[in-house]
Amino acid sequence: MEERKVLCLVVDDEEKVRDVMARVLSGEGFECRKAASGRDAVALLNSEPFDLAVLDIQMPEMDGTKLLAEIRLRWPETGVVMVTAVSDVRTAVACLTHGALDYVAKPFEIDEVRARVRQALEKRRLIRENRDYQLHLEERVQQQAARIEELFVLGVHSLVQALEAKDRYTRGHSARVAVYAEEIARQLGLDDETLAEIRLGGELHDIGKIGVREGVLQKPGPLTEDEYLHVMEHPVLGERILAPLLKDHPIVVSIVRSHHERLDGAGLPDHLQGEAIALVARIASVADAFDAITTGRPYMRSRPPEEALAELRRCVGWQFDADCVEGFARAYPDVSLLPIPTPDVVALRQASLRRS
Template sequence: MQSRNSIIEEPEAPWGKDVRLLVVDDEEFIRSIVRERMELEGVSVGEAQNGHQALAMLRDGDYSVLLTDIRMPEMDGVALLREASRLFPGTARIVMTANADLETAVAALKNGAYDYILKPFSFDILFVTIQNAIRKQALERQLQDYQVNLESRVKEQTDLINSLYVRSIQSLIKALEAKDLYTRGHSQRVTLYSMAISTEMGLSPAHIEDLRRASILHDLGKIGVTETILNKPGKLTREEFYEVEKHPEVGTQILSPIPYFQNILPAILHHHERFDGCGYPGKIAGTEIPLESRIMAVADTYDAMTSTRAYRPALPEEVATAEILRCSGTQFDPEIVSVFLFAKDKIEENG
């Protein structure tokens, strides 16, 4: 846990009027330090030790934001979120926990959490998270108020809400990058190759945009893989490889509650399928595999081979290209391979 001096920072935090925050944590130190710092910002703060006490305080007080821990005695944070979202839908809900547990994060989001932050956190992060939660809650309320005969207004507000969902996912991506520094550059390069392939194939702008988002997020599920496995310098055991194989399903589980990402879930789920049907997780073959997945499979594998990994140095481009060609028709869609080779040469010519 961070000390008071390392946690407390002095960012500007413009709050709206009459913001009331309820902090729920079984650790008195966490509650008191959050209370002290937020009260300096003019925010009224209440404290509760567990979920039952928090629900009683929510009934008696008009709280703008609920900030709750997950693991607590008597009633845990997930159960509290479920009840609070049902009984007090006007209160924005944020989860904080010391456990970077993927299933916990998914459960929290499914049960009404607006966002998810990990302990220890700086107050910069907490301020932004609370501001985003308040704004998102206000936008949802406005969205309900203006549904009838205000389609353009609804579209505008929906886009803003989607941007807040994206920020929540970006927080998970940053957590993954902190575990595996290879991921950030890899996802960017896979996106570059995938965009080049889709452009050469003449796909529609909407199709290309879906592919772009899927490429950025295709490895999100690795947030559920331990750092020991991600950064292991030697060969993985069967059990370790099984953990890595779960990341397409884990990624889709994280994104599935969010409407903004529904179109790209199949692409992410199936990006490790093989053209001959021997991939995972669905063991589907040929054109049963979504086109976006077939494109990402080539881009992903080529970049993996030409990048330095924990277990080996980068392969020369000509070796990687030869391997892509060798696996055309078995691991990869031959049409995608042909387009990739042409698109790759154009990328290299343009630096």
């Protein structure tokens, strides 16, 4: 598409000056219209949008300063350059404070006119750009914030993928725990912002297993005491990995650190009791247990969802929070409909059990 030519308006009551100025500007590749008075100029300005107006200051009827004021008011997009006699430079300078971009003193040098006009157009471009920038600043800040959040979530997902590549038994586990935990929290009436944090906490709760030895993670069959304690370092490792990244997400960090606490104080890592365990961690603990029971572990066969729910209820009061378990039951009135476990997890688990 051909770019539109710069459209200039030359206003001067002296025909000769008008023509010379128009010729200079045309030589610059601009398109020019000429007006012999302020009134003619206003008529032309009304008919099309000018990029630039070059105004003589001393004209009968409407002089250049009045025309400048009119242009600033009605056509603020039009840049203005004043042309003045050397004797009236003071007026020209005053025009600058009223919005003219520059001035040229008569008799003018052609090169000077060219330079001043170019500069004036550049100034106009910068003013407009700056204004647009200010207008869209808020929009840009929002876009940047959304992008940062997007990158953060992508980073988080690669962490989860790294873990799931290492620990095949937890493939899909993080995603399911995230969904269950969010649904429990919804039943408990938590707000949307907290729900989003809980979902993220669910996805990340086992991230510390990245620091657990593979031989232990993959071991088919029961773990020794030492191996169990090594695996159970993952909440603290996870917190250590995520805390610097998640300074603004204390809920997520709390889920990562405390999802293996138990109401009776026998949990890890802090042996917290009852409500000393954050509600979000009590929620995650129920979601985590339900998925572990229904998908099985190397040392434990999977059990159907109905049995898993019964097991959660059996452990209410000493391991799990009653409200969280009942929240889960309300979220899934028919647990048998839950699409679990995923086929590849079943196949992997059965292969592993056959080996053991």
